[in-house]
Amino acid sequence: MLSKPFFGYANPKFTYELLSTSLPRPVTITSPPVVTLMLPRKMGGAASPQLKPGTRVLTGQLLTWDDAPGPGVVSSVTGTIRQVSAHLGDYGRKYTAIVVETEKADEFDEGFAAACESADLSGLADYLSGVPGSPDLHQLTDPQKPIHTIIIYGGDTDLLVDTNLFVVKSRMADIAKGIHLLKAKAGAEKIVLTVPGESFQNFDGHFEAEVIAVPNAYPYGQPLMIFYQRFNRILDQGQTFQDQGVLFMRAEAVAAIGQALTEKRVPNEKLVTVLDKQGRKRLVSARIGTPIGEILKATGITLQERDRLVLGGPMTGTAVFSEDQPVMADTDAIMAQDASRITATSDYPCINCGECIRVCPANIAVNILVRFLEAGEYQEGADLYDLYACVECGLCSFVCTSRIPILQYIKLAKFELAREVPVEEANE
Numbered sequence: 322m323l324s325k326p327f328f329g330y331a332n333p334k335f336t337y338e339l340l341s342t343s344l345p346r347p348v349t350i351t352s353p354p355v356v357t358l359m360l361p362r363k364m365g366g367a368a369s370p371q372l373k374p375g376t377r378v379l380t381g382q383l384l385t386w387d388d389a390p391g392p393g394v395v396s397s398v399t400g401t402i403r404q405v406s407a408h409l410g411d412y413g414r415k416y417t418a419i420v421v422e423t424e425k426a427d428e429f430d431e432g433f434a435a436a437c438e439s440a441d442l443s444g445l446a447d448y449l450s451g452v453p454g455s456p457d458l459h460q461l462t463d464p465q466k467p468i469h470t471i472i473i474y475g476g477d478t479d480l481l482v483d484t485n486l487f488v489v490k491s492r493m494a495d496i497a498k499g500i501h502l503l504k505a506k507a508g509a510e511k512i513v514l515t516v517p518g519e520s521f522q523n524f525d526g527h528f529e530a531e532v533i534a535v536p537n538a539y540p541y542g543q544p545l546m547i548f549y550q551r552f553n554r555i556l557d558q559g560q561t562f563q564d565q566g567v568l569f570m571r572a573e574a575v576a577a578i579g580q581a582l583t584e585k586r587v588p589n590e591k592l593v594t595v596l597d598k599q600g601r602k603r604l605v606s607a608r609i610g611t612p613i614g615e616i617l618k619a620t621g622i623t624l625q626e627r628d629r630l631v632l633g634g635p636m637t638g639t640a641v642f643s644e645d646q647p648v649m650a651d652t653d654a655i656m657a658q659d660a661s662r663i664t665a666t667s668d669y670p671c672i673n674c675g676e677c678i679r680v681c682p683a684n685i686a687v688n689i690l691v692r693f694l695e696a697g698e699y700q701e702g703a704d705l706y707d708l709y710a711c712v713e714c715g716l717c718s719f720v721c722t723s724r725i726p727i728l729q730y731i732k733l734a735k736f737e738l739a740r741e742v743p744v745e746e747a748n749e
């Protein structure tokens with residue numbers, strides 16, 4: 322049984338600096354020699370001829386595995402397909418990686434402009450689900466699980482990451498258009514825009530949405546935290562936001578939707594916060610699919626042996642092992658860490674110092690929970706120690722005296738439990 326709805330969440334403790342009003346201009350990376358597009362489905366069965374190596378693709382062209390309905394990816398460049406291979410992402414996410422050698426000039430595909438003329442939301446969603454910010458618009462077309470509230474998060478979901486907030490502050494007109502079009506085309510009953518409290522007065526009254534302020538303290542900007550604050554509920558085991566009729570979207574995605582439906586072209590440049598080894602920040606704009614190595618080159622970052630490359634921010638990011646890893650539609654940050662400044666995780670046991678409990682905004686007995694998770698006892702962790710109250714902020718891992726990768730254990734546990742087929746379903 323979960324205790325959190327009863328006790329509620331504690332006030333987050335880490336405040337962060339908001340972007341100043343004199344916004345830094347992002348560095349723009351011109352078209353790289355190759356991009357890698359990630360089609361979100363595994364390879365298998367006969368592929369469409371459009372995916373054959375040697376085939377030319379146009380900027381804005383929708384690529385799918387075959388002609389059957391299913392996931393697609395929009396090409397961010399004009400060029401020739403050189404390679405198609407299987408790629409395994411974290412937590413079992415399967416992709417087909419499509420490597421495209423780019424041409425200097427763009428030739429645009431007209432498929433999206435045609436989809437804009439039709440009233441079919443599903444056709445639009447095929448194109449728009451891969452825009453910067455990666456909004457899952459297909460959820461708006463599912464009659465089994467209708468969405469009643471879209472929540473746009475305008476703050477960022479990790480410390481030091483400015484991507485979303487930069488978009489909120491610099492692209493208000495596109496966001497307003499995106500909100501208008503979501504209302505008109507998707508018929509969303511309620512749209513809520515969350516913005517950091519200190520800049521609330523700049524946004525209230527400018528959108529066809531309810532604007533709410535969230536304190537600029539980490540992890541208030543996390544979707545799980547916003548969900549709890551808004552609905553006074555947590556997601557229980559096996560539940561998703563969609564089951565609750567809620568769709569979360571980054572502000573960057575809403576701005577991209579506004580831009581796409583106005584220009585009749587699918588936006589293809591992702592904004593990324595780049596943190597160098599000295600902790601300095603730059604904003605970079607690059608085509609989706611650009612290898613991270615190109616971004617490091619453009620920002621003067623050179624990695625040495627044992628340095629670490631992280632996709633995401635310091636609290637929730639994930640280490641990657643190749644500079645060929647592409648920027649994806651949901652890549653908000655890239656962080657380089659110098660080997661001398663990396664605090665390694667360890668196999669030391671928990672010493673019950675209590676640091677994790679003091680910092681946890683969900684008031685979880687993290688020291689006990691982690692013992693169950695280390696032993697693979699995920700269901701007990703969920704049933705007895707509030708695994709599902711965790712908002713995945715990573716503060717516990719950050720402060721852990723024994724350097725236990727607690728957040729990774731928690732994410733793995735949720736992933737494994739979600740994979741388990743309920744007995745009744747298996748018997749059907």
Ligand code: SF4
Pocket residue numbers: 677680681682683684685687710711712713714715716717718727728731
């Ligand atoms: S990640 Fe850790 S600190 Fe954050 S809510 Fe979960 S258990 Fe608490």
Ligand code: SF4
Pocket residue numbers: 670671672673674675676677678687688691720721722723724725
């Ligand atoms: S911070 Fe780490 S060592 Fe300390 S009680 Fe929590 S899990 Fe144990």
